[in-house]
Amino acid sequence: MTFNPALTLQDLVWLAEIEPARRLEAAAWTVGDSGFTDCYYVAHPEGEPSRVKQCLKSTGVILTYTERASLALCQSNASSWYWDAANSRLYAHTSTGADPSGGLFLINSYFWELVADRQVDLNGSPYRPLLDPSSIGDLSFEATQFSTGGIAQSFGAVRVLNDDHYWDARLAAYVYEGKRIVVRFGAYGDAYASYVKLFDGYAGGTTWEDGAVTFEAEDPRRFQE
Amino acid sequence: MLNTQLPTTRYNTTTYPLLEERADGAPIPIAYGNIHEIMPTCIDTAAQTYKLAGHAIHAIDEIRTDDETLALTADYTVDLALAQFSILETPHLAANTTYYLVIESDYAESGTDHLHLKQFGATYANGSLFTIDDSAVWSADAAHDLRFQIYGKTALDGQEKCKVKNNVGTATNVGLKDAAARTRLAQSFKTGANGFYATRVNVWISKSGAPTGNLRVSILSAYAGGEVVVGAKSTLREIDLMGTCRFFFPLRSEVSNLSCDIEGIEKSGAPIVDGADMLEDLVVTRLGKAAAILDPTALADFKTNRAQVVKAYIDRDMTFGEILGKLEASLMFKLVPLHDGTYAPTVYAADTVEVRPHFFDEHYLSFSMRRNFGAVKSITKVRYEENPTNQEFKAATVSSNIAKFVYGISDTLDVETYLADDAEAAALAASYSGMYATPPLEVTFEIRGYGLNLVPGKDKVKLTRTNAAYAGGALSGVLFRIVKLTKKPGTVSTEIVCVLDTQTY
Numbered sequence: 001m002t003f004n005p006a007l008t009l010q011d012l013v014w015l016a017e018i019e020p021a022r023r024l025e026a027a028a029w030t031v032g033d034s035g036f037t038d039c040y041y042v043a044h045p046e047g048e049p050s051r052v053k054q055c056l057k058s059t060g061v062i063l064t065y066t067e068r069a070s071l072a073l074c075q076s077n078a079s080s081w082y083w084d085a086a087n088s089r090l091y092a093h094t095s096t097g098a099d100p101s102g103g104l105f106l107i108n109s110y111f112w113e114l115v116a117d118r119q120v121d122l123n124g125s126p127y128r129p130l131l132d133p134s135s136i137g138d139l140s141f142e143a144t145q146f147s148t149g150g151i152a153q154s155f156g157a158v159r160v161l162n163d164d165h166y167w168d169a170r171l172a173a174y175v176y177e178g179k180r181i182v183v184r185f186g187a188y189g190d191a192y193a194s195y196v197k198l199f200d201g202y203a204g205g206t207t208w209e210d211g212a213v214t215f216e217a218e219d220p221r222r223f224q225e
Numbered sequence: 226m227l228n229t230q231l232p233t234t235r236y237n238t239t240t241y242p243l244l245e246e247r248a249d250g251a252p253i254p255i256a257y258g259n260i261h262e263i264m265p266t267c268i269d270t271a272a273q274t275y276k277l278a279g280h281a282i283h284a285i286d287e288i289r290t291d292d293e294t295l296a297l298t299a300d301y302t303v304d305l306a307l308a309q310f311s312i313l314e315t316p317h318l319a320a321n322t323t324y325y326l327v328i329e330s331d332y333a334e335s336g337t338d339h340l341h342l343k344q345f346g347a348t349y350a351n352g353s354l355f356t357i358d359d360s361a362v363w364s365a366d367a368a369h370d371l372r373f374q375i376y377g378k379t380a381l382d383g384q385e386k387c388k389v390k391n392n393v394g395t396a397t398n399v400g401l402k403d404a405a406a407r408t409r410l411a412q413s414f415k416t417g418a419n420g421f422y423a424t425r426v427n428v429w430i431s432k433s434g435a436p437t438g439n440l441r442v443s444i445l446s447a448y449a450g451g452e453v454v455v456g457a458k459s460t461l462r463e464i465d466l467m468g469t470c471r472f473f474f475p476l477r478s479e480v481s482n483l484s485c486d487i488e489g490i491e492k493s494g495a496p497i498v499d500g501a502d503m504l505e506d507l508v509v510t511r512l513g514k515a516a517a518i519l520d521p522t523a524l525a526d527f528k529t530n531r532a533q534v535v536k537a538y539i540d541r542d543m544t545f546g547e548i549l550g551k552l553e554a555s556l557m558f559k560l561v562p563l564h565d566g567t568y569a570p571t572v573y574a575a576d577t578v579e580v581r582p583h584f585f586d587e588h589y590l591s592f593s594m595r596r597n598f599g600a601v602k603s604i605t606k607v608r609y610e611e612n613p614t615n616q617e618f619k620a621a622t623v624s625s626n627i628a629k630f631v632y633g634i635s636d637t638l639d640v641e642t643y644l645a646d647d648a649e650a651a652a653l654a655a656s657y658s659g660m661y662a663t664p665p666l667e668v669t670f671e672i673r674g675y676g677l678n679l680v681p682g683k684d685k686v687k688l689t690r691t692n693a694a695y696a697g698g699a700l701s702g703v704l705f706r707i708v709k710l711t712k713k714p715g716t717v718s719t720e721i722v723c724v725l726d727t728q729t730y
Contacts, residue, residue, distance in 0.1 A: 168694055178601075202633070204599070205595060206694075208693070210692060218598075
């Protein structure tokens with residue numbers, strides 16, 4: 001979609017996509033069955049992860065696991081993961097082959113929280129009707145023209161509805177701070193590919209109230225991976 | 226109280242007419258603990274008197290110049306009540322006066338390993354050799370005189386000349402510390418028609434056996450009824466091949482770049498090295514407040530729970546609030562004002578007694594929760610043991626994998642402290658790192674009434690709420706510590722901001 005001032009009254013749909021992390025170093029990992037004992041699995045009711053990352057505590061080195069198409073490939077490749085959709089299990093093969101819950105690692109899985117200002121299905125995924133688009137704060141981008149140099153950017157916040165307390169336990173169970181958040185809009189009925197990206201950055205602090213949760217938006221340069 | 230400037234006294238040329246120029250108007254420092262590398266202020270450029278602090282101190286442990294460590298009594302005298310010391314002057318010898326040069330050494334008395342000094346028969350008309358035993362009893366040996374030369378200058382920047390000597394005769398030896406009777410040797414001499422500064426003494430020495438150690442010469446004006454040393458003693462001379470041995474006296478102008486190690490303000494005969502005593506001294510003695518304004522129970526608790534060693538050399542203008550903030554950061558406590566006008570130095574205590582209010586759903590007029598992402602820090606750097614001369618610190622650094630990996634934070638928390646010990650600074654850095662690895666969970670809520678006399682920083686509340694951004698989606702008697710309390714007379718309500726108790730100190 002191309003922005004057209006003449007079409008400002010068209011029926012727009014707003015999307016917010018947030019990629020929280022689940023900390024898995026203390027989760028109930030189980031060693032894989034015979035033949036797959038270098039892999040460990042954990043129940044992952046959040047669905048298929050978007051990414052899995054590891055931090056080796058002794059060195060602080062962070063690496064991203066490679067997704068594998070089968071458990072056998074996961075078994076034969078360190079630093080990889082496999083999604084068992086039938087059983088909602090995440091299999092992981094750590095960089096050393098050690099148990100992920102053995103105290104050597106920090107391990108995060110990431111997944112997408114998809115919300116919109118109405119119930120829509122896009123790209124094969126349902127969006128929860130929890131977004132309050134009127135509350136999205138101003139986003140400003142500014143290039144300084146004087147000798148001080150630098151680019152100044154400021155960001156508002158993304159507010160989502162919490163009337164049914166969807167976020168209550170999730171804010172404690174998952175890490176939203178410092179995680180990617182994308183805001184898009186498009187015309188109702190358009191394909192996902194036609195949606196325009198308004199903001200692609202990172203969430204900052206979170207504020208919870210009975211009826212709403214606010215994700216502050218951070219300068220993306222601060223968290224660029 | 227918080228805005229009071231410290232130190233409260235300053236150097237000036239009215240009190241110190243011969244003050245070194247750079248110090249005029251500068252604060253006179255306050256010193257706590259064992260402080261190293263202090264550059265003292267010269268308050269009397271003629272007498273070479275230096276001041277270290279504006280109050281009595283416990284000790285001066287060491288004074289160094291560019292090239293040597295000075296010795297108490299030999300090189301300087303101290304006045305601990307005034308936190309001052311004076312560098313001893315180059316010995317000045319008056320005209321036509323009898324003096325005594327004394328040779329002493331620090332090796333153990335030995336009949337086999339000792340030194341010999343060259344002596345003549347009674348060849349010197351204006352004095353004689355003395356032996357001094359291990360009880361400091363002097364015995365004249367009228368039959369002998371040491372072979373010696375005394376050099377001097379009529380002015381310190383003048384030309385050095387030989388002023389007195391006994392350098393003619395047939396030499397024999399006299400032992401030094403070969404027996405208790407000869408613990409030291411001395412030679413009396415008489416100056417000529419003009420006084421002079423003694424700059425050097427030459428004597429002739431040989432070894433018997435293999436003594437090891439150092440030698441030093443001093444000049445006395447009297448020995449009967451107590452030895453009276455004139456000015457500084459000579460610099461130390463190591464025992465080596467010997468022969469003609471020259472002992473130099475320090476010239477005043479050679480004393481430069483002084484550096485001192487001291488032990489600061491004392492309490493009950495010992496230097497103050499803990500935060501509780503430092504806080505009490507600051508409030509009561511430096512600020513002149515009544516001791517009663519510090520809550521005695523809290524102060525005792527603070528002293529018991531925060532025994533880390535601190536040191537502070539407050540030699541630049543700071544407010545008491547700035548000093549207090551640094552001390553609080555050093556020892557993880559808060560000086561909390563109480564409702565009765567007293568102050569409680571409060572340290573974190575585990576939850577042991579049920580003394581707090583417990584709020585439930587029906588109490589809240591409003592309720593919100595926040596994770597303070599801005600407080601997350603990846604690297605914690607605790608600065609400690611400041612060098613007073615160059616204001617540089619040591620640093621203990623701890624890195625948090627959780628802040629870096631889970632939250633993507635690379636920010637640094639830089640804490641300047643009064644800590645003095647490596648291990649304690651490392652422990653503090655670890656404590657801060659653990660606390661700032663995750664976002665503190667803050668709750669803001671409003672209740673009816675005026676806050677039940679709760680005190681931020683000290684008191685805690687228990688919260689229960691059916692819906693909350695917490696594990697399981699609810700709060701059930703979870704302990705929080707109050708950090709802010711706003712009383713609202715207009716609405717007869719109170720807003721309380723509190724932080725999850727385990728994330729506070």
